[in-house]
Amino acid sequence: MVMDAKPDSHRTTGGAPSARPPKSRINWSWLGVVPFFAFAIMFLILPSLSIFVRSFEGPEGQFTLDNIFAIFHGRDFINAYRTSLTISLITAVSGGIFGFLLAYSVILGGLPSVARSFLLTFSGVASNFAGVPLAFAFVATIGNAGLVTRIIENILNVDIHARGFTIYSIWGLSIVYMYFQFPLMVLIMAPALDGLRREWREACENLGGTELHYWRYVALPILMPTLLGTMILLFGNAFGAYATAYAFSGSFINLITIVIGAQIQGDVLYNPGLGNALALGMIVIMSLSMVGYLTLQRRAARWLR
Amino acid sequence: MAFLEINNVSKTFGKTTAVKDFNLKVEKGELVSFLGPSGCGKTTTLRMVAGFEVPSSGEIIIDGKDVTYEPPNRRPVGMVFQSYALFPNMNVAANIGFGLKIAKRSREEINQRVNEMLELIHMPGYGNRYPHQLSGGQQQRVALARALAMHPEVLLLDEPLSALDAKIRVSLRGEIRSIQRELGITTVYVTHDQEEALSISDRVVVMNNAQIEQIGPPFEIYNFPQTEFVAQFVGTLNAVNAEVVDPKAKILKFEGQQLQTAFSLDKLHSGDKVMIAIRPERLSFASQEKKANILKGKVQNITFLGAVVRIQIGIDSLNFYMDTFNNPYLALPKIGEDVEITCSAEAVLALKERKESQG
Amino acid sequence: MKKVNIFAWFIFILGIFYFFLPLFATLEFSLRMKKGVYSFEAFRVAFEDPKFYQNFGYSFLWAVLTIIFSLLLVVPTAYWVHWKLQKIRPLVEFITLMPFVTPAVVLVFGLIRLYGKPPLNLTPTPIPLIAGYIILSFPYMYRSVDSGLRAIDIRTLTEAALSMGAGWGTIISQVIFPNIRVAILSGVFLTFAIVMGEFTFASLLSWPAFGPYMEEIGSMRAYTPQALSLVSFGLTWFSMMIMQSLGRGAKGEEQIAVAH
Numbered sequence A: 001m002v003m004d005a006k007p008d009s010h011r012t013t014g015g016a017p018s019a020r021p022p023k024s025r026i027n028w029s030w031l032g033v034v035p036f037f038a039f040a041i042m043f044l045i046l047p048s049l050s051i052f053v054r055s056f057e058g059p060e061g062q063f064t065l066d067n068i069f070a071i072f073h074g075r076d077f078i079n080a081y082r083t084s085l086t087i088s089l090i091t092a093v094s095g096g097i098f099g100f101l102l103a104y105s106v107i108l109g110g111l112p113s114v115a116r117s118f119l120l121t122f123s124g125v126a127s128n129f130a131g132v133p134l135a136f137a138f139v140a141t142i143g144n145a146g147l148v149t150r151i152i153e154n155i156l157n158v159d160i161h162a163r164g165f166t167i168y169s170i171w172g173l174s175i176v177y178m179y180f181q182f183p184l185m186v187l188i189m190a191p192a193l194d195g196l197r198r199e200w201r202e203a204c205e206n207l208g209g210t211e212l213h214y215w216r217y218v219a220l221p222i223l224m225p226t227l228l229g230t231m232i233l234l235f236g237n238a239f240g241a242y243a244t245a246y247a248f249s250g251s252f253i254n255l256i257t258i259v260i261g262a263q264i265q266g267d268v269l270y271n272p273g274l275g276n277a278l279a280l281g282m283i284v285i286m287s288l289s290m291v292g293y294l295t296l297q298r299r300a301a302r303w304l305r
Numbered sequence B: 001m002a003f004l005e006i007n008n009v010s011k012t013f014g015k016t017t018a019v020k021d022f023n024l025k026v027e028k029g030e031l032v033s034f035l036g037p038s039g040c041g042k043t044t045t046l047r048m049v050a051g052f053e054v055p056s057s058g059e060i061i062i063d064g065k066d067v068t069y070e071p072p073n074r075r076p077v078g079m080v081f082q083s084y085a086l087f088p089n090m091n092v093a094a095n096i097g098f099g100l101k102i103a104k105r106s107r108e109e110i111n112q113r114v115n116e117m118l119e120l121i122h123m124p125g126y127g128n129r130y131p132h133q134l135s136g137g138q139q140q141r142v143a144l145a146r147a148l149a150m151h152p153e154v155l156l157l158d159e160p161l162s163a164l165d166a167k168i169r170v171s172l173r174g175e176i177r178s179i180q181r182e183l184g185i186t187t188v189y190v191t192h193d194q195e196e197a198l199s200i201s202d203r204v205v206v207m208n209n210a211q212i213e214q215i216g217p218p219f220e221i222y223n224f225p226q227t228e229f230v231a232q233f234v235g236t237l238n239a240v241n242a243e244v245v246d247p248k249a250k251i252l253k254f255e256g257q258q259l260q261t262a263f264s265l266d267k268l269h270s271g272d273k274v275m276i277a278i279r280p281e282r283l284s285f286a287s288q289e290k291k292a293n294i295l296k297g298k299v300q301n302i303t304f305l306g307a308v309v310r311i312q313i314g315i316d317s318l319n320f321y322m323d324t325f326n327n328p329y330l331a332l333p334k335i336g337e338d339v340e341i342t343c344s345a346e347a348v349l350a351l352k353e354r355k356e357s358q359g
Numbered sequence C: 001m002k003k004v005n006i007f008a009w010f011i012f013i014l015g016i017f018y019f020f021l022p023l024f025a026t027l028e029f030s031l032r033m034k035k036g037v038y039s040f041e042a043f044r045v046a047f048e049d050p051k052f053y054q055n056f057g058y059s060f061l062w063a064v065l066t067i068i069f070s071l072l073l074v075v076p077t078a079y080w081v082h083w084k085l086q087k088i089r090p091l092v093e094f095i096t097l098m099p100f101v102t103p104a105v106v107l108v109f110g111l112i113r114l115y116g117k118p119p120l121n122l123t124p125t126p127i128p129l130i131a132g133y134i135i136l137s138f139p140y141m142y143r144s145v146d147s148g149l150r151a152i153d154i155r156t157l158t159e160a161a162l163s164m165g166a167g168w169g170t171i172i173s174q175v176i177f178p179n180i181r182v183a184i185l186s187g188v189f190l191t192f193a194i195v196m197g198e199f200t201f202a203s204l205l206s207w208p209a210f211g212p213y214m215e216e217i218g219s220m221r222a223y224t225p226q227a228l229s230l231v232s233f234g235l236t237w238f239s240m241m242i243m244q245s246l247g248r249g250a251k252g253e254e255q256i257a258v259a260h
């Protein structure tokens, strides 16, 4: 009670030196972040918003849903979304699982510690090695005259390309995308696996649990938010990828990013509203996956709050 | 036959010897604590009992059964970790009931046992909290309950209180002791806090350098340390090198002053070197009536420690500490004053050299 | 434990195989330009082309500009947020993470539609390109600087410096910057690696850069593209190595790149 008597004299002597006039109660410190927010609004938020608004605009600027319907009418667009989604799902799940196992083996699998630093270095490089040069690398590997193609042909006498495999297919592109997908998983899972404390495993054993019990009841539930989050990240990573597919000289494979890129270059069908709607579709899918992630994570990690 | 036996156990990690020739028998219902400086092998010994480490040699027997090579999940042992090690993804009830769930007990049985345990640790109603919503002391009590829920035959605690602040440490160790007595569970308690070890244990095992220095009840460890290490590690001590003057009459001398001990010097000869030790609280100012065993010195410093006043007295080049109970009406000497101090012959301990004890 | 170990080795070797096979194949491929013998002919051809140096130079220029403006934008903001505006930190964090979920194609599409015509026609200038790159760099820049600031108690440091009468220039240059230099540099090199190989923005905004150049060569020639691919890999490798040796502590999250 005594302390309450003169609260103000305490407060003003704290952070702010004498310069501030006592009248001003407004907090001016937000001014310091104005440039950042101005930039973000101008080059990130407004462009996204304009896509949203213009998706519902006709040629004369009137409100319309035609653009949205147009997506569902053109079979190519739906197919492009489907192809993109399929590749993203395949590489997110398989890249996620393989990356997780890889991170597990170097961190908890009892491999020498050089293996670990080696893998982490490589993952850092490989997760950033994408786009055009990655496409070339895989042309040299599993393309028509690629090393693996030739080896298989020489040894097994099988021409995989004659049997229908092509690098421009969903599976071919998935193999290529895996090159940057699983290293990303490794990079994120490694610290998470490091965070599993030895005592948890020992406590579990001490209480009669086996290795399986430990993973089922302790380790996986603890890792689940990170696992899910990273898989969503991988999904978005593949979903937005453009350069790699484009470098296989473009239109062999009908990805949604390629379609939008073509729209930008303005050669296909000249309908700006449709382009906006296609881009909006991508934003919606990404947002949905984010929302899905957040709900899953909230459920998986009740114990965090 | 003892309930828990650790026979001739040694453990080496590569070139380091963590535990060497460890021998201990713990009776049923007894609380034994391991006391020693950091790195002396306490945790390693405990982990071998729990089954997390396999001894390099020797055997571990629980209730007549050799468990040396049993995996941890098949030992009747409950463990409480220094860092609590509660599963962060489970609430308190699920943590306590985890072992029972693994053992596929019925839900009713688990619930009932969990509630019993929550009562035992005085935390009923906390079942739905998650570990991060508990204080450190509460977390440690839950960890204790989790270890006890499975009715283990041996309870192991590895510095369970070292992450807590002093007040809670004292109250929680009392609580642990009373729960342990109530359940009559055989317990090994690791600590590097000598006060904790002395106050909680039936017997204390003092370790140093991977080896046992002395085993005994707290009273004995404190009052009759057998080695210099034990004497130094447990409590404050005045230890000096002295020379035997007359082994029959038990007279020693150091810095030109003579002192009598009550302990036998039979094996020694005149002129032999021996280390002697006197606890500060056994020293007092010499009075007119009592003029035996006098040491002359000069007051160097006086430190007020609350219930006790510690006086530092210089005897030639050596410093002696003397403790007296605080009494506001007692006149203390001034710094720089010449004083005479004394102690009974029983207070003068002659210690074994470190090398002898190893033999 | 033994069984787990074999499994771990198996996975590890599989992973290493996945890493190296394409690199090895690329090298082998690039050496096959002359019929019948392995030669560095493809590299010679690649390095002979004056456009190689031109485009490389352009990419370098874009990278430098991006880094400068990104730093100017991110460092003061992160600092200010740490010092004065802890409340809005989640918002700033959210914005800096948005590029992870906004595909580059979509962003560039929005930029062109918004700034590609009057009243604000920016597409003749490299502003949309650099702006896009800065947005791309946000996650790495902000996160490295943020973790650098988190590692030191900048509030106490700033207030201590202020109380000793230091001016703002002194505080920034003598107190804050030296403490987060490593964090900043790791953000810088990651941004560098990303911009140097970037294709989507440069191509769709029609600016010369190394990425589109490689693509162009790819559609014109055989063997040389693989040589360029290795050059590009070397560049990424180089940047990552520098980053690793810089910040042993700042590994992990900061190395994660997403924009392809």
Ligand SMILES: Nc1ncnc2c1ncn2[C@@H]1O[C@H](COP(=O)(O)OP(=O)(O)OP(=O)(O)O)[C@@H](O)[C@H]1O
Residues within 6 Å of the ligand: B013, B016, B017, B018, B036, B037, B038, B039, B040, B041, B042, B043, B044, B045, B192
């Ligand atoms: N897994 C291991 N590998 C190698 N050396 C180990 C291992 N575990 C323990 N040691 C070594 O064995 C010795 C004893 O360690 P231990 O953990 O038993 O000490 P402690 O008495 O519990 O110490 P503290 O009080 O610090 O916990 C130390 O020198 C330690 O470095």
Ligand SMILES: [Mg+2]
Residues within 6 Å of the ligand: B042, B043, B044, B158
């Ligand atoms: Mg220990």
